[in-house]
Amino acid sequence: MHILTFDIEDWFHTHQNRKHYSGHVWAHLPSRIEENTARILRMLDDLKLKATFFILGWEAAQHPQIVRQIQHQGHEIGAHSHWHHHANLLSPGDFEKDLILCVDTLQDITGEPVICHRAPGFSLRLSDQWAFEILAAHGILYDSSVKLRNTGQNLPLVIETHAGLLTEYPLLETRLGIPFTGGGFFRNLPDEAFNLLFDPPPPYVMYYFHPRDFDPGYPYSNLFSFFRNWLNKRNTDLCLQRLIPVLEKYPTMPLIQANRHKIANTQGT
Numbered sequence: 258m259h260i261l262t263f264d265i266e267d268w269f270h271t272h273q274n275r276k277h278y279s280g281h282v283w284a285h286l287p288s289r290i291e292e293n294t295a296r297i298l299r300m301l302d303d304l305k306l307k308a309t310f311f312i313l314g315w316e317a318a319q320h321p322q323i324v325r326q327i328q329h330q331g332h333e334i335g336a337h338s339h340w341h342h343h344a345n346l347l348s349p350g351d352f353e354k355d356l357i358l359c360v361d362t363l364q365d366i367t368g369e370p371v372i373c374h375r376a377p378g379f380s381l382r383l384s385d386q387w388a389f390e391i392l393a394a395h396g397i398l399y400d401s402s403v404k405l406r407n408t409g410q411n412l413p414l415v416i417e418t419h420a421g422l423l424t425e426y427p428l429l430e431t432r433l434g435i436p437f438t439g440g441g442f443f444r445n446l447p448d449e450a451f452n453l454l455f456d457p458p459p460p461y462v463m464y465y466f467h468p469r470d471f472d473p474g475y476p477y478s479n480l481f482s483f484f485r486n487w488l489n490k491r492n493t494d495l496c497l498q499r500l501i502p503v504l505e506k507y508p509t510m511p512l513i514q515a516n517r518h519k520i521a522n523t524q525g526t
């Protein structure tokens with residue numbers, strides 16, 4: 258099962274930038290999300306692939322046309338919080354308020370219920386039952402917010418809540434703690450390591466990319482350290498060239514389709 262997902266947020270929504278986490282600051286930074294998301298949509302169109310897009314509520318409110326375009330092209334839309342705070346930094350009450358704000362913003366634009374969710378930075382743990390209770394209570398049926406070491410366990414995981422079952426599709430790290438199937442890890446791995454990890458490909462892959470991963474014009478910014486500026490931009494001009502052959506070779510699906518497979522397999526056993 259190879260699942261293709263994108264987290265739709267701008268170049269400044271990285272977690273190394275926490276002291277500037279404010280809509281007042283964001284609103285004055287040059288947005289690059291439109292052209293970079295368009296780049297992703299063109300690639301998916303060319304490859305005839307569908308994917309899941311976890312969209313930051315704040316971005317949806319600023320750029321509703323991007324949400325409509327993603328929906329128009331037949332992709333799945335999920336919630337990625339409103340303010341991009343790590344879930345484990347929030348109280349349950351604040352987590353719930355933020356979720357409602359994001360889901361309402363997305364639903365007002367698309368007219369469709371939001372049933373999947375990803376916390377920023379894969380910041381939930383399997384032990385965060387309180388968060389799964391809140392997600393399920395607000396109609397979330399499947400989630401992709403947990404990062405796990407690859408121990409060969411059966412995936413996805415089913416979590417019981419008072420509002421029903423919720424399915425968790427985690428991101429797997431290698432045994433050395435490298436989540437190489439997306440973001441800066443995917444971009445910056447040397448070819449030799451990359452080929453080793455993908456040949457043969459793992460049976461379960463959660464791909465996760467951001468519009469900024471494909472932005473050759475990623476701006477140098479005093480929001481970041483010199484090293485982080487270098488790392489943020491590194492290989493953004495090459496990421497599509499690395500990703501497209503992988504997507505051509507190994508079939509991927511959006512989460513909604515993975516979840517249908519899971520239900521069909523469960524009923525068949």
Ligand SMILES: [Zn+2]
Nearest residue numbers: 264266377378
């Ligand atoms: Zn994010």
